[in-house]
Amino acid sequence: QANVQTARINLGYAYVTSPITGRAGQQQVTEGALVGQGSATLLTTVSQLDPLYVNFTIGVNQLNELQTAAEQGDIQLTAPNKTTVTITLPDGTPYAEPGTVDFSAPTVDPATGSVTLRALLPNPKFRLLPGTYVTLRLALGERHNAFLIPQAAVQRDITGTYVLVVGKDGKVAHRNVTTNGTQGVDWIVTAGLTAGDSVIVSGLQRMQIGGQAKTEPWQPPASTAKLTGAAAAAAKAADGK
Template sequence: MKLHSALTCAGIAALAVIATGCGKSQQQQPQQMPPPEVGVIAAKAQDVPLTQDLTGRLSATRSADVRARVAGVLQKRVYTEGTDVKEGQLLFQIDPAPARATLNAQLANLASAQATYQNSHVAAERARSVAAKGLLSKADVDNANAAERTAAAAVKQAQANVETAKINLGYTSVTAPISGRASQQQVTEGALVGQGEATLLTTVEQIDPIYVNFTQAVGQLDSLRAAAAAGSVDLAEQNKAKIELLLPDGTPYADPGTLDFSDQAVDAATGAVSLRGTVPNPQHRLLPGQFVNVRLTMGELKHVWLVSQRAVQRDTNGAYVFTVGADGKVEQKRIKTDRLRGDSWIVTDGLADGDQVIVSGLQKAKPGQPAKATPWSPTPPNAAAPATAAAH
C-alpha cells in the first residue's frame, strides 16, 4: 500500500514537470505581429498651373476730363450724372450768344475783305492792260499788283478768323470725348467757365474693360524664367497669361482677364515689377479705385506631383516621403518641392508614377520594415456616421 502511494506521487510529479516544461516552451516562442496599417496615395504626374496670389487695384482703361474750351456762362447740364454716355453726346451747353456774335462779326470782315480784293483785282487788271500799251509807268503797275496781293492776303486772314469763330461757337456745346460713364458735374449752371483756363466740368471713364494694376516681386519672375529655361515650365506669352479676380468679400469674379503690360524696370523702393491686366466688366460691377485679390497664372509646371503636406517630412538633408514598395516594405525617398498649392506640395523630382506615398500612420512606418497599405482620403468614409447617429 505504501509502495502504490509512492508510485502515484511520482507519476503526478512527472506529469507536473512535463506540463511546466510545455508552458515554458510556449512562452519562449515569439508572437508574430501583423504589419502596421498606413494610409497611402498613388503618385501621378500631372501639369499644374503656376499661379500666384497678389493684391491689385482697379483703374479705368480710358479717362477723359471734360473741360470748357471757350469762355461763357454755363447754361445747363444735359446728361444724367453717373450714367453711360456715347462719344460725341452733348453733356453741357454754354451760352452761345457771344460766340455767335463773334462769328457774325468775322463773317462781315470776310465780306469786306473779299470786296476789297475784288476792287484791287479789277484795278490791277486795268493797270496791266494799260501798261501793255505803254501808257502807264512800271511803278504804277507795281503798286496795283501789290494792292491786289495785300487784299488777297486779307481775305485769307478773314477766312481764318471765321473758321476760329465757328470752332469757338462749336465749343459752346460740350460733348463727350469718349464713350464711358460720366461722373458728377463739377460746376453748377450759371457759373462763368473757360475764363483764362479750361474749367473742368466732369470726367468720363471707360470701365468696360477695366484695368487691374498690381506688382510682382522680381525674384518670382526670375525663378519663373529659370524654370522656363530648364524646360519644367510651359511659359505662356505674357499677353496670354490668365488673370482671375477675387472680390473683397471672397467672391470669385466670373470673367477672367489677360495680362497686357509688364514693366521693364524694377521699382528701387519695393524691388517689384509693375504689371497690368485687362478684365471684362460688362455689368460694371468692378469700379475704379477698388482693391481686389489677383490670381495670376503665368504658365504650367510640367510633369510634377501633388503630395499632401501631411506626407512631406524634412530633416537636415531636405524633404522626403515614405512609400510602400512592391515588396510591401517602407522606403524613404528624397524629393524636391517647388511651392504649396492649396494643402499640397508641388513635387518636381524624386517620385515616379504609381509610388504609394504614405500620408497617415507615419509614426508606425519604419524604413525597411513591412507595412500594410490602404487607400487614404482626406475625410474617412465613416467620419460622418457618429454625427448622423447623434442627430437621430
C-alpha cells in the same frame, strides 16, 4: 441754311461728350457756372468699368527664376498675350471672369525690385469698382515633372523635407523631396518623386521605415470615406503639368 448750320455748331458747344464709356463721378461744377476761362475746367471724372485694368507687380528675382527654369526645360512659359489671370475678391469669393495680361513694363522699379504688369479683366456686371484691392493668381506657364501632394503628407526633420512612400514591394520608404510653394491646399513637389509613387497621406504615426503597409486611395477631408484597420491612405503622384 448757313445760319441753321451755325446755330447747330453753337448748340454743340453746350454738350460735353465723354471720350470713353463709363460711369461719371461727382460733378465738380454747378449748373450755370462759368468754365473754360483760359484753361480747362474739370467737370467730372468718368471711370471705365467694363473692362477694368488690374495693376500688379512681380519681383524681378521671380522672373529670373522662371526664365532660368524655362531655359533648362523645367517650365514652358505661355505667350505674352495669352497669360491669364484669375482674381479673388476681398471677401474671399472667386471672381468668375478670367483676364489676360496686356502690358508688362520694360524696366525694373529700383525702389521695390519689381516689374509692373497690367491685366485686362471683363466686368460686365460691374462687380468690381476702381480702387478695389484683390488677390491675383497669374498663370505664367506649365511646370514639367512637378507633383501636387496634400500638405498632410509632407514632413520635416533635421535633414529637410520628406514624404513616406510605399514601394512596389509594399514597404514604407523615406523619400527626400523639394517643394516650391503651394497650389490651393497642396504642396508643389519639384524633385524626389516619380509618376506613380504612392505617397502616404494619413496614418503616418503608425508607419515604420521598412515596415509593410497596405494602401487605400486617399480622399480629401470633405469626403465621408473612412480608413479601416492598419491601412494607410496614399495619394498617387501624378504629373503636375
